[in-house]
Amino acid sequence: MTDLHLTADRATDAEAAAIDAAIVECGLEPVIIDETDRLVRGGLHRANNARHGLLPALHALHNVSGWISHGGINYIAQTLGVPPAESFGVASFYEMFRMEDPGHTDDVVHVCVDGACQIAGADGVIVSLEASGTTVHRSPCLGQCERAPAQFVQGNQGRPDFVAADREPTVIPQQGDPTLRLLKRMGVTDPESLDDYVAYGGYSALAKAFSMGAEAVLDEVDSAGLKGRGGAAFPTAFKWRGVRGADGDKKWIVVNADESEPGTFKDRHLMELDPFSIVEAATIAGFATGAQKGFIYVRGEYPLATKRLQNAIDVARERGFLGDGIAGSSIGFELEIRRGAGAYICGEETALFESLEGFRGEPRQKPPFPTTHGLFKQPTAINNPETLVNVLGILNDGSEAYKQLGTPDSTGTRLFCLSGHVANPGLYEGPHGMTLGEAIEMAGGPTGELRAVLLGGAAGSFVGIDQMDLPLSFEGTRAAGASLGSGVVKLFNTETDFQAVVTRIAEFFRNESCGQCVPCRVGVVRQHELIIRTAGRSMNGERSLLDDMDAAMKDASICGLGHTASTAVRSAIDLGLIGA
Amino acid sequence: MTIAETTTENPDETPIETSVTLTINGSPVTVDQGQTVLDACTSAGIDTPTLCYAENLTPVNACRVCVVEQEGSRTLVPSCSRKAEDGMEIQTDSPRVRHSRKMVLEFLGSGVDMSQAYQVHRWMDEYGADPGRYGPEAARIREDVKVQDDLYIRDYDKCILCYKCVEACGDDAQMTFAISASGRGFDARISTEFDVTLPDSACVYCGNCVGVCPTGAIQFKTEFDMRQADNWKPEEQTVTQTVCSYCGVGCNLELHVQDEKIVKVTSPADHSVTHGHLCIKGRFGWTYVQPTIERR
Ligand SMILES: Cc1cc2nc3c(=O)[nH]c(=O)nc-3n(C[C@H](O)[C@H](O)[C@H](O)COP(=O)(O)O)c2cc1C
Ligand code: SF4
Ligand code: SF4
Ligand code: SF4
Ligand code: FES
Ligand code: FES
Numbered sequence: 001m002t003d004l005h006l007t008a009d010r011a012t013d014a015e016a017a018a019i020d021a022a023i024v025e026c027g028l029e030p031v032i033i034d035e036t037d038r039l040v041r042g043g044l045h046r047a048n049n050a051r052h053g054l055l056p057a058l059h060a061l062h063n064v065s066g067w068i069s070h071g072g073i074n075y076i077a078q079t080l081g082v083p084p085a086e087s088f089g090v091a092s093f094y095e096m097f098r099m100e101d102p103g104h105t106d107d108v109v110h111v112c113v114d115g116a117c118q119i120a121g122a123d124g125v126i127v128s129l130e131a132s133g134t135t136v137h138r139s140p141c142l143g144q145c146e147r148a149p150a151q152f153v154q155g156n157q158g159r160p161d162f163v164a165a166d167r168e169p170t171v172i173p174q175q176g177d178p179t180l181r182l183l184k185r186m187g188v189t190d191p192e193s194l195d196d197y198v199a200y201g202g203y204s205a206l207a208k209a210f211s212m213g214a215e216a217v218l219d220e221v222d223s224a225g226l227k228g229r230g231g232a233a234f235p236t237a238f239k240w241r242g243v244r245g246a247d248g249d250k251k252w253i254v255v256n257a258d259e260s261e262p263g264t265f266k267d268r269h270l271m272e273l274d275p276f277s278i279v280e281a282a283t284i285a286g287f288a289t290g291a292q293k294g295f296i297y298v299r300g301e302y303p304l305a306t307k308r309l310q311n312a313i314d315v316a317r318e319r320g321f322l323g324d325g326i327a328g329s330s331i332g333f334e335l336e337i338r339r340g341a342g343a344y345i346c347g348e349e350t351a352l353f354e355s356l357e358g359f360r361g362e363p364r365q366k367p368p369f370p371t372t373h374g375l376f377k378q379p380t381a382i383n384n385p386e387t388l389v390n391v392l393g394i395l396n397d398g399s400e401a402y403k404q405l406g407t408p409d410s411t412g413t414r415l416f417c418l419s420g421h422v423a424n425p426g427l428y429e430g431p432h433g434m435t436l437g438e439a440i441e442m443a444g445g446p447t448g449e450l451r452a453v454l455l456g457g458a459a460g461s462f463v464g465i466d467q468m469d470l471p472l473s474f475e476g477t478r479a480a481g482a483s484l485g486s487g488v489v490k491l492f493n494t495e496t497d498f499q500a501v502v503t504r505i506a507e508f509f510r511n512e513s514c515g516q517c518v519p520c521r522v523g524v525v526r527q528h529e530l531i532i533r534t535a536g537r538s539m540n541g542e543r544s545l546l547d548d549m550d551a552a553m554k555d556a557s558i559c560g561l562g563h564t565a566s567t568a569v570r571s572a573i574d575l576g577l578i579g580a
Numbered sequence: 581m582t583i584a585e586t587t588t589e590n591p592d593e594t595p596i597e598t599s600v601t602l603t604i605n606g607s608p609v610t611v612d613q614g615q616t617v618l619d620a621c622t623s624a625g626i627d628t629p630t631l632c633y634a635e636n637l638t639p640v641n642a643c644r645v646c647v648v649e650q651e652g653s654r655t656l657v658p659s660c661s662r663k664a665e666d667g668m669e670i671q672t673d674s675p676r677v678r679h680s681r682k683m684v685l686e687f688l689g690s691g692v693d694m695s696q697a698y699q700v701h702r703w704m705d706e707y708g709a710d711p712g713r714y715g716p717e718a719a720r721i722r723e724d725v726k727v728q729d730d731l732y733i734r735d736y737d738k739c740i741l742c743y744k745c746v747e748a749c750g751d752d753a754q755m756t757f758a759i760s761a762s763g764r765g766f767d768a769r770i771s772t773e774f775d776v777t778l779p780d781s782a783c784v785y786c787g788n789c790v791g792v793c794p795t796g797a798i799q800f801k802t803e804f805d806m807r808q809a810d811n812w813k814p815e816e817q818t819v820t821q822t823v824c825s826y827c828g829v830g831c832n833l834e835l836h837v838q839d840e841k842i843v844k845v846t847s848p849a850d851h852s853v854t855h856g857h858l859c860i861k862g863r864f865g866w867t868y869v870q871p872t873i874e875r876r
Binding site for chain 1: 641642643644645647655656658661676679680683684687688690691713714715717718719740741757758759760761762763764765766767768771772773774776780781782
């Protein structure tokens with residue numbers, strides 16, 4: 001412990017008030033500690049201190065001042081006891097936080113420059129916005145690829161963040177299709193109405209779970225063969241059993257709604273159009289694992305999803321579906337939302353825990369795994385929203401019915417995010433095992449002459465037009481050396497400037513590496529340089545250099561970002577999209 | 581190698597395993613429970629390169645130069661933090677291990693000034709690292725040397741982001757938290773809040789960050805000045821052990837002497853009192869010994 005040391009800068013009244021309000025909202029009490037007082041860092045006592053209020057406090061500060069001011073950091077140090085150097089280190093990790101006074105009070109317009117938006121003219125949008133004097137921030141995929149080119153406005157001087165396109169209702173192309181499972185309520189029910197949700201089958205799964213008992217819920221999810229939809233395809237029941245069986249009376253549910261894999265927008269749809277389903281499913285996860293509290297970590301660039309989820313949580317609590325004694329039972333469960341602040345890596349589960357705890361979003365070495373050492377180093381079940389929503393159908397209809405859909409190794413249906421050169425971009429649901437060609441046909445087929453499909457996201461790989469019969473299942477894609485990732489199906493026709501697209505993918509990884517481990521921190525930079533250096537010519541000897549880098553990133557990096565950073569780039573070369 | 585032992589002192593009479601046996605490069609090695617794969621390698625006489633590991637700091641497993649191959653693991657594992665377990669099968673010199681170690685050293689050499697990371701030069705030779713492969717245009721860390729006081733300097737061109745200084749300043753020793761990693765990716769740097777100067781920061785000048793830095797990125801001002809004057813001659817230096825005379829704690833000091841002048845002070849990492857860490861008095865308060873030394 002040490003004495004608090006501050007520079008002379010002091011927070012404005014507005015900054016102090018905003019930070020206080022954010023901290024209270026986290027259930028913490030702001031304390032003003034004097035310079036002579038002792039500081040407590042997280043360290044071994046992470047769960048017991050106020051450190052997890054740091055990210056909300058930084059958001060509040062940024063929203064009133066438009067940057068992370070020196071006085072604001074000092075005030076946060078005094079209210080949360082976090083050393084200023086550490087708060088600075090945390091804030092500077094995130095894309096959404098400006099660390100220098102911009103000298104104006106304008107909102108910042110984030111414009112996506114990733115694949116789907118790149119080919120839809122994002123560069124032109126940036127040029128015209130900047131010409132009109134707008135402050136523009138070039139952003140990685142904003143999770144709105146179906147309405148490319150995408151923008152997100154970050155408010156300043158207390159003005160709220162918003163997405164202009166959210167004013168138009170989101171179109172669900174398959175709306176009304178009776179075979180829909182995960183999307184059935186979308187566009188049909190009022191996402192802000194619990195009555196609507198209940199009228200369309202909502203909260204029947206929770207009632208069923210309570211009557212079956214936790215062990216039976218685990219058995220049902222197990223027998224359904226549910227695997228994670230966040231990218232790693234991990235069996236959900238195995239994870240939940242691990243948490244249930246883990247030592248410790250404090251356990252956590254974390255909903256990983258940080259959705260930042262380029263090309264992915266499914267979780268945004270779920271949160272915006274069917275938020276109660278996530279609240280219900282998270283409650284079931286809590287019941288099944290023995291966790292009494294959960295956090296939903298929502299991507300910072302998703303203001304509407306955050307608002308709808310917050311409403312769902314508030315209404316559910318009001319009506320007795322959250323809190324103590326849920327739906328007349330003796331079971332208690334609470335949910336709280338935390339906003340990310342622009343960092344792809346915070347979608348990696350252990351980076352997400354660090355971020356939530358108020359540390360830099362740097363992934364942890366595994367083992368130990370989250371089931372025993374998760375949030376606050378306590379047993380934690382972390383799941384993707386789509387994974388969770390599948391549990392509702394499994395309980396409502398039974399695992400047998402669930403297994404009828406999909407393939408034996410990839411049960412159930414799957415959400416596919418179609419974007420790029422496709423007739424009707426948007427979110428689609430289809431059974432696992434449907435072919436790539438069928439998925440593309442669902443969306444009206446390609447526009448122009450198809451050349452390649454980016455499958456699974458930036459961490460996935462490009463596949464060629466000879467792969468239209470590729471079954472979209474875990475095992476089918478794996479056998480082809482590809483992966484389903486987060487359900488991304490991004491189309492590129494023959495008009496595409498692939499050099500630009502692949503260079504951007506390499507730049508994405510360069511920008512998003514947390515920087516913790518050497519193979520990834522330097523490897524992603526060298527890869528980006530190599531792609532630029534070899535533009536418009538054959539790779540020759542550089543190919544083996546890329547392979548050398550890839551091998552080390554795959555083998556020696558800490559987390560999945562480094563492991564997959566070369567996959568898409570290498571597949572583009574293999575397909576002759578670049579470097580030929 | 582130690583002998584396997586079990587004890588049955590606990591009342592339930594279930595024996596508590598106090599040692600584990602693993603296989604390293606085909607030979608069995610037994611170590612105490614709780615020791616790491618690196619400890620096991622060391623006890624088996626295997627030299628393992630490490631950069632971010634130090635015996636007096638919590639492992640951060642960030643540099644990845646110590647990776648080994650573990651049977652059944654998809655990726656290589658960091659030996660410095662992985663606990664040894666019964667039945668583990670470890671390879672420390674397989675082509676995969678050699679390749680990743682080489683790449684880590686090569687990557688670092690291509691972006692960071694490693695000229696004073698003497699230990700690393702040997703490993704670079706051993707693993708055949710060739711940092712020149714990435715071309716003259718390869719991005720490098722370029723930072724001005726920070727000379728903000730008379731005690732130590734910071735030259736982040738030489739920083740490999742091993743986090744040792746952050747840990748020594750923070751909860752592994754000093755509990756001052758004056759510095760932290762900031763930024764992200766290749767642009768990440770060790771920094772005070774808003775990069776304020778050290779005298780403006782929470783720094784208490786214990787010098788523990790200097791003591792743990794493996795590359796000379798943080799350096800005693802004495803050493804820095806002598807290097808600038810081309811007068812730094814470690815081979816001519818003698819090291820004298822003594823006990824700090826300022827208080828009753830009993831910290832061990834190592835006085836590094838060149839040309840009959842103290843040029844820096846360290847403490848042994850394995851010393852039971854200091855674990856290598858000192859305070860400002862022991863670290864820098866030696867000028868009274870040689871009042872003739874020039875001070876600004
Ligand atoms: C770099 C990286 C980013 C990730 N981003 C996400 C994400 O945005 N959403 C998500 O659910 N999982 C993401 N994951 C996967 C998570 O680590 C984790 O596997 C997942 O949340 C587990 O949930 P599931 O079992 O329901 O899929 C990411 C993984 C990596 C390596
Ligand atoms: S692999 Fe990349 S993102 Fe993951 S921990 Fe290492 S540096 Fe960070
Ligand atoms: S001298 Fe001590 S207090 Fe100052 S930065 Fe280094 S470790 Fe921290
Ligand atoms: S300054 Fe030295 S100790 Fe600190 S991270 Fe850099 S290399 Fe490591
Ligand atoms: S929003 Fe632009 S690519 Fe996803
Ligand atoms: S020494 Fe083990 S990862 Fe750095």
